[in-house]
Amino acid sequence: MQRTEISTLGEFGLIKHLTEKFKITNPSTVKGVGDDAAVLHYPDKEVLVTTDLLLEGIHFDLVYTPLKHLGYKAAIVNFSDIYAMNGQPKQITVSLGISQRFSVEDLEQIYEGISTACQLYGVDLVGGDTSASLTGLTISITCIGEGAKGKIVYRNGAKTNDLICVSGDLGSAYMGLQLLEREKIVFEADPGTQPDFEGKDYILQRQLKPEARKDIIQKLAEKEIIPTAMMDISDGLSSELMHICSQSNTGCRIYEDKLPINIQAAMMAEELNISIVTAILNGGEDYELLFTASLEDYEKIVTLEGVGIIGHMTKPELGLHLIGREGEEIELRAQGWNSLK
Amino acid sequence: MQRTEISTLGEFGLIKHLTEKFKITNPSTVKGVGDDAAVLHYPDKEVLVTTDLLLEGIHFDLVYTPLKHLGYKAAIVNFSDIYAMNGQPKQITVSLGISQRFSVEDLEQIYEGISTACQLYGVDLVGGDTSASLTGLTISITCIGEGAKGKIVYRNGAKTNDLICVSGDLGSAYMGLQLLEREKIVFEADPGTQPDFEGKDYILQRQLKPEARKDIIQKLAEKEIIPTAMMDISDGLSSELMHICSQSNTGCRIYEDKLPINIQAAMMAEELNISIVTAILNGGEDYELLFTASLEDYEKIVTLEGVGIIGHMTKPELGLHLIGREGEEIELRAQGWNSLK
Numbered sequence: 001m002q003r004t005e006i007s008t009l010g011e012f013g014l015i016k017h018l019t020e021k022f023k024i025t026n027p028s029t030v031k032g033v034g035d036d037a038a039v040l041h042y043p044d045k046e047v048l049v050t051t052d053l054l055l056e057g058i059h060f061d062l063v064y065t066p067l068k069h070l071g072y073k074a075a076i077v078n079f080s081d082i083y084a085m086n087g088q089p090k091q092i093t094v095s096l097g098i099s100q101r102f103s104v105e106d107l108e109q110i111y112e113g114i115s116t117a118c119q120l121y122g123v124d125l126v127g128g129d130t131s132a133s134l135t136g137l138t139i140s141i142t143c144i145g146e147g148a149k150g151k152i153v154y155r156n157g158a159k160t161n162d163l164i165c166v167s168g169d170l171g172s173a174y175m176g177l178q179l180l181e182r183e184k185i186v187f188e189a190d191p192g193t194q195p196d197f198e199g200k201d202y203i204l205q206r207q208l209k210p211e212a213r214k215d216i217i218q219k220l221a222e223k224e225i226i227p228t229a230m231m232d233i234s235d236g237l238s239s240e241l242m243h244i245c246s247q248s249n250t251g252c253r254i255y256e257d258k259l260p261i262n263i264q265a266a267m268m269a270e271e272l273n274i275s276i277v278t279a280i281l282n283g284g285e286d287y288e289l290l291f292t293a294s295l296e297d298y299e300k301i302v303t304l305e306g307v308g309i310i311g312h313m314t315k316p317e318l319g320l321h322l323i324g325r326e327g328e329e330i331e332l333r334a335q336g337w338n339s340l341k
Numbered sequence: 342m343q344r345t346e347i348s349t350l351g352e353f354g355l356i357k358h359l360t361e362k363f364k365i366t367n368p369s370t371v372k373g374v375g376d377d378a379a380v381l382h383y384p385d386k387e388v389l390v391t392t393d394l395l396l397e398g399i400h401f402d403l404v405y406t407p408l409k410h411l412g413y414k415a416a417i418v419n420f421s422d423i424y425a426m427n428g429q430p431k432q433i434t435v436s437l438g439i440s441q442r443f444s445v446e447d448l449e450q451i452y453e454g455i456s457t458a459c460q461l462y463g464v465d466l467v468g469g470d471t472s473a474s475l476t477g478l479t480i481s482i483t484c485i486g487e488g489a490k491g492k493i494v495y496r497n498g499a500k501t502n503d504l505i506c507v508s509g510d511l512g513s514a515y516m517g518l519q520l521l522e523r524e525k526i527v528f529e530a531d532p533g534t535q536p537d538f539e540g541k542d543y544i545l546q547r548q549l550k551p552e553a554r555k556d557i558i559q560k561l562a563e564k565e566i567i568p569t570a571m572m573d574i575s576d577g578l579s580s581e582l583m584h585i586c587s588q589s590n591t592g593c594r595i596y597e598d599k600l601p602i603n604i605q606a607a608m609m610a611e612e613l614n615i616s617i618v619t620a621i622l623n624g625g626e627d628y629e630l631l632f633t634a635s636l637e638d639y640e641k642i643v644t645l646e647g648v649g650i651i652g653h654m655t656k657p658e659l660g661l662h663l664i665g666r667e668g669e670e671i672e673l674r675a676q677g678w679n680s681l682k
């Protein structure tokens with residue numbers, strides 16, 4: 001494979017090379033890459049802003065993460081935060097810190113992933129920063145989106161008796177990560193072996209190339225459901241439920257037999273002797289939506305494809321509990337992903 | 342000095358601890374820190390977005406950079422980009438990647454600097470991300486601001502014969518950096534020595550605690566001057582002039598005897614045997630404003646305190662030149678700060 005040194009292009013040449021293929025598609029983007037700041041126009045909407053910092057060795061391992069997927073995921077996790085406000089992502093800025101280990105071709109791969117995500121989700125690249133780094137790869141993405149006035153969904157609006165709903169399945173991204181980590185150890189012990197990924201495509205995809213639930217936000221709008229509170233699940237169900245309960249001043253009860261389990265994830269959990277329920281509660285990185293809704297919306301929600309009701313909110317003094325298959329109450333604790341611990 | 346390990350607070354505890362003192366002051370900030378995204382309201386303005394990534398060892402050296410100043414500067418450089426669009430900064434997000442070397446008290450210092458800058462410039466902290474890092478300190482700041490429709494100033498609007506203007510003086514931040522680097526080498530050779538900073542306070546301040554030229558933007562508005570093109574000078578005068586000329590399709594002539602020199606910077610340049618003109622052209626980090634204005638605004642501009650006219654734009658085929666004291670023509674080249682070279 002060809003290797004072009006970044007120094008041959010210089011900072012401005014590199015930015016131009018990487019960004020010139022990106023086309024502006026949103027009317028809210030007045031001016032994108034190329035000036036001191038991007039210019040956006042949001043006369044009739046609320047502006048949503050979210051940001052994520054991804055560091056090599058902490059958030060991703062380049063041993064098993066293709067750069068194209070990394071770029072895709074870095075964009076997706078930001079889009080997901082905007083959807084979690086009941087908004088639509090519209091613009092991103094991308095800042096990269098890159099060590100000498102990376103070539104122009106490597107950066108092209110990252111930007112190809114970002115470009116694919118942007119095209120699929122209708123988002124414009126409008127700025128960023130590119131810098132040398134002494135060590136490893138740093139990706140900082142900021143996403144700007146729009147929300148309709150009065151329809152933005154915060155974490156603090158859940159009420160006692162509200163339904164607790166989640167999209168898709170949970171724990172699969174975590175099981176995908178466990179599989180990749182296992183195969184990495186096997187490979188390091190014996191570089192001749194081929195990884196054993198047969199029948200595990202789904203959990204790998206959930207870890208390496210997750211999607212943001214644009215479709216769920218659209219379905220909620222079509223059915224005229226405005227959740228009372230919403231978050232995306234990046235740290236694990238327990239941690240996110242604790243945020244919503246704490247900010248809404250409620251407790252909650254969720255039911256083990258209602259938790260959305262994928263069969264590949266469950267088999268992987270069994271193979272690795274991990275509890276799939278623990279993976280669901282504390283695994284993280286599924287980027288599914290967790291939301292609460294008024295009981296009045298029950299009839300609409302049960303017809304929502306890809307959404308399950310897993311429990312309900314309670315008075316705050318009842319605490320946060322998982323109800324097991326035998327009816328036992330287990331207190332929820334946040335053991336979600338926390339890079340600082 | 343007390344040292345509190347970051348792990349004792351955890352990710353969410355740390356964010357809360359660092360951000361709870363920040364108060365929201367702008368009506369455009371609907372919701373700040375604490376949800377998936379911040380919510381902003383810009384019904385009558387254009388939204389400006391800029392972002393900067395600062396990496397330890399590349400953009401700053403903690404041997405001589407106090408953390409409080411680092412936080413201040415990291416915020417200021419982003420504000421400066423918004424002013425350079427003829428806008429007003431209103432919100433920032435702050436993402437930090439921090440290695441185990443840093444304590445809670447260290448982060449408090451960084452945030453104190455950010456807070457001081459925010460208060461002074463009227464900017465709200467509305468979000469961010471905090472993560473462990475394997476190596477060193479990473480700071481990624483995104484700044485959002487507002488600009489009046491029709492009054493935003495881009496890099497591409499300069500015309501032949503427009504005046505070229507700069508605020509303040511140039512080269513001082515670079516001379517401050519050279520001084521700090523010299524004293525670092527002296528200190529490393531003999532840790533017993535005290536640095537010799539007497540009479541050098543101005544150039545040190547220009548390097549360690551620069552300001553963004555909010556005052557100049559205000560004066561331009563008061564005098565009803567809308568520059569035809571504008572940038573802030575972060576990479577050096579030559580590099581920025583090349584951006585404006587290239588995007589505006591013009592050439593330029595600037596005059597050596599019009600370049601704004603500070604006496605401390607000039608003395609330091611002499612002491613270190615560096616040409617002060619080279620420092621001005623290629624030094625960078627002054628965060629002064631470079632703008633072009635129509636000849637019709639000449640009378641207004643000459644009365645603008647803190648702004649000097651250094652030359653004029655020409656037809657593109659005449660190229661970019663510095664006219665020396667003896668009338669000699671020197672072609673301008675970009676040797677600005679470029680971390681990727």
